Amino acid sequence: MLWIVLALLLFIIQIAFVIIIEYQRPGKAVVWLIVLFILPVIGFLLYLFVAKEYLCPPALSRTDKGRWDGLKDDLRTRSRQRVLKDLHGKFIVQDDNLYALLKNIPVAPITACNETTVFVEGEQAFEAMLDAIAASKHHIHVEFYIIRDDQLGIRFEQLLIQKAQEGVKVRFLYDGIGSRQLGKAYLKRLRNAGVETECFFPLLTSFFHKRLNYRNHRKIVVVDGNIGFFGGLNIGDEYLGNDPKFGYWRDTHFSIKGDAVLWVQYTFLSDWHLVTGQVITDPVYYPIQDSRGNELVQIVKSGPDETILELIFSLVVSAKKRIFIETPYFIPDPGVLLALKTAITRGVDVRMIIPAVPDKNLVYCATLSYVQELLQAGGRVYGYRKGFIHSKLIISDDLALSGSANMDIRSFCNQFEINAVFFDGKVVDRLLQDFYRDLEVSEEILQSDFEQRSMLQKMQNVFARLLSPLF
Incomplete structure (x- = not known):
């Protein structure tokens, strides 16, 4: 007893x-x-x-903090001077409160003089990355959540080894859980060639340091500080559409030139510092940009200590015409869900595209429970049928937000992400065209579909919804 x-x-x-x-x-x-x-x-x-809350890294020494703060101040000053010149006579945001939020994001300001290229397929994006790496003269920075030792991964490996042997400085950062299957032989070959390789929160140490829940979900390539790549693609053959289950892989990835590259670089070197303790502020990594573009772009670096949730919420509540969303997972914060339903009530055109065939069944069951709420409120949701849609995109009237963050709690609060706000009409129009093309190969999900579910399916949705804050 x-x-x-x-x-x-x-x-x-x-x-x-x-x-x-x-x-x-x-x-x-x-x-x-x-x-x-x-x-x-x-x-x-x-x-x-x-479940332990994320603890910020130890405080920098006075010298290192001074160097880091000096770098950020210099980059902000350079960015703002060119933005003020480029903003003359332009009205860039649909809502004053949203503009105030964007203007006061603590890390990265709005930048000018940018040229953006949008990729919707892995083959185009990877070839552009490999071409840029092959042309590098000074340094290459590579950071991905997932890196596989397959045909695509070997192409990156061989080219990085070649460039390191030519004397180019190569830094290679991978996530300890996302790339847990990356073999030691792959990493050893890189290191033997002179590539600096580091693991972000390794699996075992993350467990004992209670950081298992905090993953680096960013996908970044920066070459010579002059061109940057980011978005939804990881390095693996499935991102080329070679997965037998999903086939065609639809994603959204970007290459960018201009002042925004400085903040993609800053994001990578911030992660490098977190892992290695190195504070790299040498001006050679932050060159004066010679891009002749005229696009305004804001790089948004987020993580457990600097959430993106407020920005997403603001994009939803400020919308007057449309909110178009593409996401592989839809596990919204209660505030975001309420804002979406309120936007529908206000007459905003709210549409969302999710995969028709899931890659994670439990998460998909939870996603469907939230989808049902949107449908009940009058929103429209579509299942992508051409293959698997991994694109992460929010279009709010004439602005777009895209990058590595999914529409789920993990991306909002637990994962290190990189996204960009696009202000330029050409870029937003291109993303709109891609969205409408995706609608053509998607099937609308109707409220009647939920009414016809079996009792077992309903119970699965309820159970998954209860656990969804952990996803």
Whole structure:
């Protein structure tokens, strides 16, 4: 009898611990309480190692902090001077409150003189990356969530080795969980050739340091500080459409020239510093840009310590005409979901494209439960049928936000992401055209589809919805 009392007391202590720690996040608290009921001891251990709030890295030394702050101030000054010249006579944002938010994002300002190229397929994007790397003279910075040792991965490996042997400085950063299958032989070949390789939060150390939940989801290539690439593509054959399950892979990726490259570079070197402790502020990595473009672009660096959630919320509430969304996963924050439903009530055209065939069944079940709410409010949702859609895009009237962040809680709060706000009509129009083309190969999901679900499917959606704050 005593052991029952002790077990009950221990269980009550675990519940109290979760409630005290998570009282400001009731949704997350409820999910972890469910996990505790299902797995009384294991669930608590998972909570301790997975749910801990992100701790910022140790403070920099006075010297390093001065160098870092000086770099940021210099980049901001350079960017703002060219923006003020380029902004003359232009009205770039549909809402004053949204413009105030964008103007005051603490890390990266709006930049001018940019030229953007949009890629919707992996082959085009990867060839552009490889061509830029082949032409490099000084340095190459590569950072991806997933890097595979397959045909595409080997092409990158061989070219990086070649450039390192030519004397180009090559830095290579990969995520410890996303690239957990990347073999030691692959990394050894890079290191032996002189490529500096680093792992962002390795699997084992992340577990014991309670950082398992905080992944680097960015996809970045910067060459000579003059051209940058970012977006949704990782390095792997499936992103070329060679996965037998999904076939065609639809994504959105960008190459960019101009002042925005400085902030893509800054994002990479911030991550490099977090992993290695190196503070790299040499001006050679931040050259004066000679781009003759006239596009305004804002690079938005986000993570567990600088969320993108406020920006997404503002894009939704400021929209007057349309909100078009493409995302492989739709697990919105309650505030974003309410803002979307309110926008529909205001008469805004809200449409969203998601995959018709999921890659993660549990996440897809949760996605459908949120989709049902949007449909009930009057929104329109489509399932992409041509293959798998991995594109991450929000078009709010005449602005667009795109990059690596999905429309889910992980991207909002837990993952390190890089996105860009595009102000230029040519870029936004191109993204609009891509969206309309995707609609042509998508099938609209109707409210009646949900009414015809079996009881088992409904229960799956309910269960997945309950766990969705953990996704």
